[in-house]
Amino acid sequence: MNKASRLFCPALIIPKNAVVKQTEQLSVSQKLLTELGLVKSGSNGTYQIMPIAQRALDKCINLVQRNMQEAGGQKISLPVLTPTQLWKKTGRLDGDISEFYMVRDRSGKQFLMSPTHEEAITAMLATTAPISYRQLPLLLYQIGPKFRDELKSRFGLMRAKEFLMKDMYTFDVSKEKAELTYATVSEAYERFFRQLEVPFVKVEAATGIMGGSLSHEYHYISPVGEDTLLNCSSCGYAGNAEVFGEDATSTCPNCQSTQLNRVRGVEVAHTFLLGDKYSKPLGATYLNTSGKPETLVMGCYGIGITRIIAAALEVLSTEHELRWPTLLAPYDVCLIGPKQGSKEQVSGERIESDLLQQLTQVCGAEQLLHDDRKELTIGKRLMEAKRLGHPLTVVVGAKATQGEAPKLELHASGAETVELNITEVLERVASHVRHKQQLLQQIPSSETDVRVRQTVGHVY
Numbered sequence: 001m002n003k004a005s006r007l008f009c010p011a012l013i014i015p016k017n018a019v020v021k022q023t024e025q026l027s028v029s030q031k032l033l034t035e036l037g038l039v040k041s042g043s044n045g046t047y048q049i050m051p052i053a054q055r056a057l058d059k060c061i062n063l064v065q066r067n068m069q070e071a072g073g074q075k076i077s078l079p080v081l082t083p084t085q086l087w088k089k090t091g092r093l094d095g096d097i098s099e100f101y102m103v104r105d106r107s108g109k110q111f112l113m114s115p116t117h118e119e120a121i122t123a124m125l126a127t128t129a130p131i132s133y134r135q136l137p138l139l140l141y142q143i144g145p146k147f148r149d150e151l152k153s154r155f156g157l158m159r160a161k162e163f164l165m166k167d168m169y170t171f172d173v174s175k176e177k178a179e180l181t182y183a184t185v186s187e188a189y190e191r192f193f194r195q196l197e198v199p200f201v202k203v204e205a206a207t208g209i210m211g212g213s214l215s216h217e218y219h220y221i222s223p224v225g226e227d228t229l230l231n232c233s234s235c236g237y238a239g240n241a242e243v244f245g246e247d248a249t250s251t252c253p254n255c256q257s258t259q260l261n262r263v264r265g266v267e268v269a270h271t272f273l274l275g276d277k278y279s280k281p282l283g284a285t286y287l288n289t290s291g292k293p294e295t296l297v298m299g300c301y302g303i304g305i306t307r308i309i310a311a312a313l314e315v316l317s318t319e320h321e322l323r324w325p326t327l328l329a330p331y332d333v334c335l336i337g338p339k340q341g342s343k344e345q346v347s348g349e350r351i352e353s354d355l356l357q358q359l360t361q362v363c364g365a366e367q368l369l370h371d372d373r374k375e376l377t378i379g380k381r382l383m384e385a386k387r388l389g390h391p392l393t394v395v396v397g398a399k400a401t402q403g404e405a406p407k408l409e410l411h412a413s414g415a416e417t418v419e420l421n422i423t424e425v426l427e428r429v430a431s432h433v434r435h436k437q438q439l440l441q442q443i444p445s446s447e448t449d450v451r452v453r454q455t456v457g458h459v460y
């Protein structure tokens, strides 16, 4: 059982008369996460995740893994440190390297604290006994920290110097097969984003530093987003402004219409068809049907896990209250019982204790937070529960002990408070649990869109 009295949640207490010096622009999610004690700032641009936020992060990781495995992915872990020598071979150290963290070991050998792992994984395959065409496609993914020395790290977890990513790398026998894999993974991405229930946009993107031939980005629309997205209202094409070219941002590249809408987006995921940009220089091959080595054709697929949490909260929350995607909320239900020394304490506690057992049966002990801090008033605990954005908060207050049929207060995140009897409360919680199960059971659609280019501009 999760008890609020035992929770480590170092809320930021700002004295009433304090003059807060605003040194940086704060986003809604960053402000709430910090004030509520869910995330603490470490050094500039790094963050410490506290227990409540860690639960959301773990849920996000599990959901991502579920979808990657459904797409055929196998989980691995690669070292954070990649020898810079590998990046020299692919030419990626020739460009701007100001955002890379580099370290040397005692022998003077230089490493990158990897911002991404194309070189590392391709070199791993190149030094493995050649794999057969029969083993392909091969989809390998990992979830781990990534590093980027951001010039302007801001908005907390949204743009940090160290962040958590899921990165998947795929290997195929040909460009055509790689396109099929791209479609399969894209479908898993779209399923994942639908499960989060935060409106998202998929746009065509520039391939940039990654290289390759085809790329899409997934964005959450928010004024704090750093990308400009354009959407053609006549044909539906959507793209990052960078693919429209410098002076062509007024016409649609697909239908030449000038009816373009602009929005700001936070990039939360990215997919690339890489071709042989990494496998060729690093010599990663497979054995074809006649037993001859041929260069592997690659794709890579990222999801910014810490960024998704921040960006989803940014989109959903109000100025004063967090709102979570259903599947990421740290707990499903918060239960608040009577205050110590109150008139209704004794009879209220009987109901509270029955309710704890019943709720455990409906949503599971792991998803229930019992706010057992009886020294605090119901009002104070309720206010905190609302700010934390628990999907459902149940209060055993004065009305629970009056009359024949006890009434409980039920606060659903973002809705008006209602008074319900115990059966109705349990039914409401059961319906929440059913909704979660339905979201999780979104099965892949039978018609995988293999013609990747047709999915371009699919706007949700």
Ligand SMILES: [Zn+2]
Binding pocket: 232, 233, 234, 235, 236, 237, 252, 253, 254, 255, 256, 257
């Ligand atoms: Zn158009």
